[in-house]
Amino acid sequence: MTRRSTVADAASEETLSNLGHEDREFPPDPAFTAQAVGKAELYEQADADREKFWADQARERLTWSKDFTQTLDWSDAPFAKWYADGQLNAAYNCVDRHVEAGNGDRVALHFVGEPGDTEDITYADLQDRVKRAANVLLESGVAKGDRVAIYLPMIPEAVISMLACARIGAPHSVVFGGFSSDALRSRIADAEAKVVITADGGYRRGKPSALKPAVDDAVKDSPSVLKVLVVQRTKEEVAWNDEKDLWWHEALEAASPEHTAEPMDAEHPLFILYTSGTTGKPKGILHTTGGYLTQAAYTNAVVHDVHPETDVYWCSADVGWVTGHSYIVYGPLANGATQVLYEGTPDTPHKGRWWEIIQQHKVSIFYTAPTAIRTCMKWGKEIPEKFDLSSLRVLGSVGEPSNPEAWIWYRDVIGGGKAPIVDTWWQTETGAIMVSALPGVTTLKPGSAQIAVPGISVDVVDEQGNSVDNGHGGYLIIDKPWPSMLRGIWGDPERFKETYWSRFKGIYFAGDGAKKDEQGNIWVLGRVDDVMNVSGHRLSTTEIESALVSHPKVAEAAVVGATDETTGQAVCAFVILRGDAVQEADEPGEGADLVAELRNHVAKEIGAIAKPRQILIVAELPKTRSGKIMRRLLRDVAENREVGDVTTLADSSVMDLIQQGLAKPA
């Protein structure tokens, strides 16, 4: 059995049949439709002439320093060029032009720190800081085209740094602050970053959480890094390297506030963002300027229904993920929106923190992940009910399939029984939203991402690449190039072609299984490759397996994503120990210590988000005759199901052994 035939697996039969029976529908409210940014005509316009549609979007939503003459060049497929002879500056589009249009006093960011500190940053303030930060980067030796790594908490400097990079044409590589120093080091090395922007730390669950030590550790072995810019956030003591380290606040204060944004070619690289793939090595997904910004701005406007003059928008993602790139930084700022930027967790200092922020800032558009909704559901509706959430008029979700129960709860408890919910499907690779309802246009179906947004063409196909009929399942694909598509994998064009374009000739394979219902709505079922989705975060089974095997006590490891009620999937590891460690684990009480040691080891290698929920020490792993681990059987064990067909195992007694071992009292 190959991994590819796991559509039915990943999308367990049970999920399929549940989804098939969901028939509640929510037609748009005419009052909402009347004011909606997204109009039904967009579908017809895009169908009539796709390229013209995207040319119009680019010109309507962005300010170009030089207009383009060709919308799409697909002659070197799968390497696309959009608006190639046009020029623009992304930071100018996100900041300066709003100030020039007289909106300098509009709040760009309502920053809310976890300890309760707040700061309102207007577009004019943002412009001043971005210009100064751009000058600091230039003085630190960063030239156009050089890469900058950003490893920051969710504070305004994260947004400012990204825009400062965009302003000078230095592609940023944001590394999620929860990743370990090893993960940071490998990303710095892959992109050969010249500068790292970090902070002394941030606040997490009521306490300062240091970041600088991880950077110090990573930079020691990073010859490409010339300078480390350090934001002072927690004021905790940090080690200091006089040759490399610079305080952000000192450098910005000393820097000139004058800087003219240089127009970049539309295809100039804007950023690299590393994401997990099916192998151990994360892929640096490359996005460029014009197409990415066009689709980020367009989807943010029509899907989230952003009216920049009146709305307060809040996307709860971290800037370390693509959602933060497209729907905190580039989309909403290109549209001139006012948004909330929150540093901390939803339950610090109390479980109503998010709802309190929504009440305080009269947030009208809220975009989060299904995991968060399920967690809040578990905490109980009494918590959000204590707050006035009546300002909310659009709700969104992203990152994983949202189940109908959570969807209905989200609409009723958070959205006052009336706010439309947009369930948006997209990926780091797609750059921006691809499949989603348009609020005010689409009749909503709880649990389905629904249909491609105007201008995008997706389908569900069978093993041979043929479109499946409504009512059937298969693989989710994208059959026409789109403006914000990835332009490649940093430094690895072959891997780009192989990963996305070889499964079905000439079409993009997303790695997800999906089903079309009788009306043609798309129900995304989850990954069909070795990628897990834990709380909306992408993790690679192979990467965690390599981390486990790098521990001296581990001989072999297999990782599976087991269904989890709250986090969608959870990491479950099956580990075979080396000789001496086996005896140690058998000593009374030692097994638990060893499991804790291995969990911490994964956190050190990758980051706390990758820590397995469960590690099971086993004597054998189920393998086929050709030596391939049958993860499907391990998933059965992890999900407490009866173990499936074992006939293709080299040794069919292995599963009995595993189960007997697990049944033994610890």
Ligand code: WTA
């Ligand atoms: C999953 C996050 C179901 C999917 C923007 C995809 C979803 C992966 C949805 C990309 C959704 C994202 N419904 N599944 N609405 N949105 N996914 O790169 O498996 O972190 O391939 O991008 O998340 O994760 P990534």
